[in-house]
Amino acid sequence: xxxxxxxxxxxxxxxxxxxxxxxxxxxxxxxxxxxxxxxxxxxxxxxxxxxxxxxxxxxxxxxxxxxxxxxxxxxxxxxxxxxxxxxxxxxxxxxxxxxxxxxxxxxxxxxxxxxxxxxxxxxxxxxxxxxxxxxxxxxxxxxxxxxxxxxxxxxxxxxxxxxxxxxxxxxxxxxxxxxxxxxxxxxxxxxxxxxxxxxxxxxxxxxxxxxxxxxxxxxxxxxxxxxxxxxxxxxxxxxxxxxxxxxxxxxxxxxxxxxxxxxxxxxxxxxxxxxxxxxxxxxxxxxxxxxxxxxxxxxxxxxxxxxxxxxxxxxxxxxxxxxxxx
Numbered sequence: 001x002x003x004x005x006x007x008x009x010x011x012x013x014x015x016x017x018x019x020x021x022x023x024x025x026x027x028x029x030x031x032x033x034x035x036x037x038x039x040x041x042x043x044x045x046x047x048x049x050x051x052x053x054x055x056x057x058x059x060x061x062x063x064x065x066x067x068x069x070x071x072x073x074x075x076x077x078x079x080x081x082x083x084x085x086x087x088x089x090x091x092x093x094x095x096x097x098x099x100x101x102x103x104x105x106x107x108x109x110x111x112x113x114x115x116x117x118x119x120x121x122x123x124x125x126x127x128x129x130x131x132x133x134x135x136x137x138x139x140x141x142x143x144x145x146x147x148x149x150x151x152x153x154x155x156x157x158x159x160x161x162x163x164x165x166x167x168x169x170x171x172x173x174x175x176x177x178x179x180x181x182x183x184x185x186x187x188x189x190x191x192x193x194x195x196x197x198x199x200x201x202x203x204x205x206x207x208x209x210x211x212x213x214x215x216x217x218x219x220x221x222x223x224x225x226x227x228x229x230x231x232x233x234x235x236x237x238x239x240x241x242x243x244x245x246x247x248x249x250x251x252x253x254x255x256x257x258x259x260x261x262x263x264x265x266x267x268x269x270x271x272x273x274x275x276x277x278x279x280x281x282x283x284x285x286x287x288x289x290x291x292x293x294x295x296x297x298x299x300x301x302x303x304x305x306x307x308x309x310x311x312x313x314x315x316x317x318x319x320x321x322x323x324x325x326x
Contacts, residue, residue, distance in 0.1 A: 012279035014053045015136040017063040017128070017159055018046030018145040019120045020075050021096040023264075023304060032101045032112070042078030043098075043304025045142045045175055048265045052272020052294055052306040054083035056313065057280055061085040061132050063159075065123035071095040072119075082305050089127035093119030100264060109263075113179060121149040125158045133159055134166035137279055140271070142175040143190050153189055160196035169231075169278075171199040173271050176206040183210045194228040199278075201234045201271055218252070221245035232284060234291075236270060242292060246284040253288040256296035256316065262303065269298035269306035273313065293317045 023043045026035030050060040062079055066072035066088050072095050076086045096115030103109050133139050139159065146153040163170045172193065176186055187210050194200060204220070207213040213220045221233040222245040232246040241254040273294025277287035293316035298306040 011057060011059040012138070012276075013059045013061070013136040014050060014138050014140060014275060014279065015061045015063060015133045016046035016050045016140045017133075017156070018044055018141055019096055019115070019118060019148065020044030020047040020062070020064060020079060021098050021115060021118075022071060022075060023098055023100055025100045025102065028102050030101075032099055032110075038099075039302075040074070041303035041305075042075050043265060045144050045173065045268050046140065047079050047084065048268035048304050048306070049140055049142075049173075049272040049275070050084040051079070051082040052269045052298075052308070053276040053279075055306060055308050056273060056276035056290075056294070056310050058276050059085075061087050061129070061136070063087045063128050063132070065089040065091050065093075065120045065127060066095060067091065067093055067119045069095065078305075082307065087129040087132060089123060091119045091122060091127070093117050093122065095119070102262075111179075115148075118148070120152070122151055123155055124151065125155055125162070128155070128159070130159065130162050133163050134168070136163075136168055138169040138171055138275055139163040140171040140173075140275060142173040143186060144175050144177055144180065146189055146193070147177060147180040147186065157193060157196070160193060164196050169198045170196060171201070171271070171275055172197040173201040173267070174203070174206050174210065175267070176203070176210050186210045187212070194224075194230070197228065198231045199234070199275075200224060200228065200230045200232070201236065201274070203267070204235050204237045204240075207235060217243040218245065218250040222250065234274065234288070236267065242270070242288055244284050244288050251285040251288055253285075253292045256292055258296040258299045260299045262301065263299055265304040265306060266295045266298050268304070269308075270295035272306060289317045 023041040024038040054060040096118040099112040101110040146156045217235040225233040234244045274291035277290035
């Protein structure tokens with residue numbers, strides 16, 4: 001399978017699948033228990049990736065399941081207004097929410113999830129727009145989705161297999177969340193999915209905690225690629241940048257200095273920037289640079305979504321932005 005859809009012709013297409021929630025946040029400095037107002041944003045790993053890719057030149061669709069409710073329509077509108085087509089099944093359940101209380105040192109930022117009985121937990125392939133997955137240039141989901149229910153583990157596997165049978169590129173971010181399951185549970189359930197993945201993204205800390213890998217990031221990326229027959233493996237290292245293994249070569253990109261207004265969604269912006277760049281014909285090293293630039297820009301934007309432009313990403317990659325230096 002090719003990582004590139006080519007640089008000419010129609011826009012490359014990306015389909016993603018996962019949960020999006022409503023995020024409620026008090027103003028900076030306020031506590032959730034005393035706040036009189038909350039800002040509302042829409043966020044979820046897979047829709048965040050779709051938004052970043054759409055902003056950077058892809059035609060993106062997000063598959064999910066929601067109830068028929070005003071809150072569900074708010075989620076759909078939030079995704080659509082950023083250029084992503086929501087392809088949503090309707091069913092029983094509720095819209096998941098989470099509450100983010102920003103705080104600096106020493107308190108840190110607190111996240112409180114309220115996502116039990118969310119409609120997506122019962123989503124099956126026959127409810128979803130699987131034809132759009134088969135027709136896309138790439139399909140993406142993350143380890144958050146199969147963590148939500150046994151049904152979603154089966155649905156995630158089925159969608160990855162459908163994408164593979166159609167010959168399209170399958171991308172997967174391990175995206176471990178300790179509030180959803182233990183490292184051992186994640187390893188047991190996610191490893192079987194890797195055989196259906198072409199582009200694997202994993203944070204260095206998750207490679208150690210979940211996959212029992214240590215050593216240099218390049219070695220981790222190479223060994224995971226060999227073990228699971230992935231076309232490319234990207235290991236992200238936070239402030240240390242990212243490393244990719246592809247075709248027997250190791251590529252590195254440094255993280256970029258950035259003022260952080262809102263860090264939520266940074267990893268998703270990285271993946272969206274990576275996939276958009278690959279799908280529009282870039283090499284893996286160039287895509288890695290675009291991904292780190294997209295992630296840096298996201299940190300300057302409030303909310304979960306990377307509302308950026310190709311010109312901004314190119315300027316950061318070229319070192320031409322005034323406020324962010326390599």
